Amino acid sequence: MTDSIQSTSETAPFIEIMNLTKAFGHNKVLNGISFSVRKGESFVIIGGSGTGKSVLIKCILGLLTQDTGEIHINGQNLAKLSSSERQKILMRFGMLFQGGALFDSMTVAENIAFGLVQGLGMDKIHARKIALAKLDAVDLAAKVADVYPAELSGGMQKRVALARAIATNPDVIFFDEPTTGLDPIISGTINDLIVRCVREIGASAITITHDITSLRKIGDRVGLLYKGQFIWQGTALQMDETSNPYVEQFINGRPDGPFTA
Numbered sequence: 530m531t532d533s534i535q536s537t538s539e540t541a542p543f544i545e546i547m548n549l550t551k552a553f554g555h556n557k558v559l560n561g562i563s564f565s566v567r568k569g570e571s572f573v574i575i576g577g578s579g580t581g582k583s584v585l586i587k588c589i590l591g592l593l594t595q596d597t598g599e600i601h602i603n604g605q606n607l608a609k610l611s612s613s614e615r616q617k618i619l620m621r622f623g624m625l626f627q628g629g630a631l632f633d634s635m636t637v638a639e640n641i642a643f644g645l646v647q648g649l650g651m652d653k654i655h656a657r658k659i660a661l662a663k664l665d666a667v668d669l670a671a672k673v674a675d676v677y678p679a680e681l682s683g684g685m686q687k688r689v690a691l692a693r694a695i696a697t698n699p700d701v702i703f704f705d706e707p708t709t710g711l712d713p714i715i716s717g718t719i720n721d722l723i724v725r726c727v728r729e730i731g732a733s734a735i736t737i738t739h740d741i742t743s744l745r746k747i748g749d750r751v752g753l754l755y756k757g758q759f760i761w762q763g764t765a766l767q768m769d770e771t772s773n774p775y776v777e778q779f780i781n782g783r784p785d786g787p788f789t790a
Contacts, residue, residue, distance in 0.1 A: 541604070543568040543733050544589070544701065549598035550757075551584055558584045559595070560757030568700075571727065571734040573744045575779060576754035577788060582737045585754070586703055589735070591619050603700070620648050623699035623732070627706040629690040631678040637664070638674035641693045649697065663692040666729070667722050684715035688722065695726050702727060704736040708743045720746040741780050753779060755788075 542565035551559040558581045566572045574582050587593040589600055591607070600607045602618050610618070623644075631640050641663055642656035651659075661671050667688040678686055687707070694702055707723060708716035720743050727734050727747075738744055744751060745765050752759040753776055761773050768776055778786030 542566060542601075543570075543603055544735070545599075545601040546585075546589070547599045547601070549585070549588060549600070550596045551581075551588060551593065552596055558757055559588070559598075561598070562754075562758055563598075564752055564759055564762065566701075566733045566735060568733055569728075569731050571736065571747055571749045573736045573738060573748035573751045574754055575738065575741075575744065575751060577779075580754045581757045582754055583705070586705065586735065586737065590622060590624070590703065591615065621697070621700040623694040623697060623702040625687075625690050625694040625702070625704045625707055627709055629678070629686045631686060631690060631693075633678055636675050636677055637669075637681070637689050640678065640689060641696050643693065644697050659696060660692070663696050664689075666695065666726055667692045684711055684718065687711065687715075687719055691719070691722055691726060695730060695732075698730045699732055701733045701735065704734065704738070704747075706738055706740075707736065708738070708740045713742075716740065716743065717746075723747050 544566040546565065547563050549559050549562045550557065562581075562585065564572070574585070576582055584593060588595045605618065607615050607618065632643070635643070638657050638660040641660035642653070645651040645656040645659060646653055657674075661674060664671060664674060669685065669688055669692070673681070673685070673689075678689065681689065704723065708719055711719060723734075724747055734747070736747060748765055750762065750764055751768055753761040755775060761771065761776050763771065768780060771777070774787050777783070778788050
C-alpha cells in the first residue's frame with residue numbers, strides 16, 4: 530500500500546455519510562448506510578451488481594435525494610444548505626464515469642475544459658491553458674488537444690476523462706469502474722495516474738470497482754456493500770486477513786459462498 534493515495538489520520542472526516550436510506554417503491558436500495566472519508570483519503574466501494582453502489586454515489590452527488598439520513602461535506606449538512614450553497618459545494622466534485630462519457634462533438638481540450646467554462650464561467654483561452662496542463666498531467670501530448678474522442682484508443686479516452694475529472698482541482702473525485710474494459714497493462718497505467726493525480730491535488734477519492742488489483746493500488750480503505758449496507762470496512766491489508774466469508778468470496782471470485790447461498 531505504499532503507492533496508494535495516503536490520508537492524514539488526524540484530520541476530521543471531509544465526507545461523512547450517516548444512516549442514509551433510499552428506496553424506490555418497495556425496493557430499499559440503501560438501508561442505513563454510514564461511512565466517512567478524510568481529506569486526501571481514497572475509499573473504495575466493492576460489492577455485487579444491484580447492491581446500491583451507484584445509487585449511493587448519486588445521492589452524494591445530489592443527483593438523487595436520500596429518503597433519510599445526512600450527507601456532510603467538510604462539516605456542512607447538504608440538506609440544510611440553500612440550493613446555491615449546495616451547488617457551490619457540488620461544483621467542487623470531479624467525476625470519472627465508467628464509459629468516460631466524453632462529448633463526441635467536442636475536441637479533447639473542449640471536453641477537459643467543459644467544467645471550467647460551463648461550471649465556473651472561465652474564459653475559453655484560460656480554460657484551454659488548464660486543459661493542456663491537465664493533458665500533460667495524464668501523460669498525453671499537447672497535439673491530442675485538438676482531436677476528437679473517436680480518434681483515440683480506449684486507454685487514451687480514459688486518460689482524457691481523468692484529465693477532465695481533475696481539471697477544476699476538485700476537493701472530491703468519484704471514479705466509477707475506472708479500469709473496466711481496459712487490458713491489464715493499460716489498467717495499471719490508469720491506476721498509477723489516478724494515484725498520482727489525486728495525490729497532487731490533495732483530493733478525497735471515492736471509487737466503485739470490481740477490479741481487486743485496482744483496489745489494492747488506489748485504495749486506502751475499502752467497504753463491502755451488500756443489501757444496502759456496508760457489511761465490512763477496513764484496509765486492503767485487513768481485507769486479505771479477514772475471515773469474513775462475504776469478503777473472502779468476493780475478493781477470490783468464488784462461485785460458492787454467502788453471496789450465492
